[in-house]
Amino acid sequence: SLDGEKNAQPLRKVAVSDFYLSETEVTNNQFIAFLNAKKPGLNTLNEWINLNGRFGDEKCRINKLGENYSVEKGYENFPVIYVSWLGAIEYCKWREYRLPSEAEWEYAAGGGSENRTLWSTKNDEGELFNYAVFDNLRLAPVKSKIANKLGLYDMSGNVKEWCADQWHENYYNAPLDSS
Numbered sequence: 001s002l003d004g005e006k007n008a009q010p011l012r013k014v015a016v017s018d019f020y021l022s023e024t025e026v027t028n029n030q031f032i033a034f035l036n037a038k039k040p041g042l043n044t045l046n047e048w049i050n051l052n053g054r055f056g057d058e059k060c061r062i063n064k065l066g067e068n069y070s071v072e073k074g075y076e077n078f079p080v081i082y083v084s085w086l087g088a089i090e091y092c093k094w095r096e097y098r099l100p101s102e103a104e105w106e107y108a109a110g111g112g113s114e115n116r117t118l119w120s121t122k123n124d125e126g127e128l129f130n131y132a133v134f135d136n137l138r139l140a141p142v143k144s145k146i147a148n149k150l151g152l153y154d155m156s157g158n159v160k161e162w163c164a165d166q167w168h169e170n171y172y173n174a175p176l177d178s179s
Contacts, residue, residue, distance in 0.1 A: 053082030111149035
């Protein structure tokens with residue numbers, strides 16, 4: 001329904017080809033492996049991640065010690081935060097991956113179906129807390145909740161994810177091929 005949504009537009013079909021997606025968000029441990037392999041200079045590092053990022057009780061848990069990076073004990077399997085879009089792109093290149101398009105991400109978040117449910121499985125908000133973390137100031141380790149129908153975790157909460165495509169002011173002028 002478009003009721004109450006200021007920027008809502010009628011539905012339109014978008015083609016999504018086969019693609020792969022990591023079953024979890026990128027963890028702090030995974031991201032420090034990238035940083036330790038790449039050894040970015042200070043300017044590049046600051047373009048990729050804000051090591052001093054903080055919002056409420058949540059802060060970046062990655063530390064630089066000399067030439068190496070480490071994660072605060074107990075936060076190894078939490079999703080990495082304060083990564084820029086460029087940092088996400090560079091991480092994906094290093095892994096020989098790519099960021100998903102918005103259409104691919106929406107398809108995966110919906111559990112792979114064409115239904116219009118709001119969450120990973122159904123519209124029952126009572127069920128949502130089995131699948132998502134929605135505490136505005138606290139993160140949870142990856143795989144803390146139930147996976148969706150595609151075996152993907154945290155698609156309805158925990159942290160925000162980057163997508164490859166750019167924002168389009170006019171919904172109807174955005175590409176139909178998920179690019």
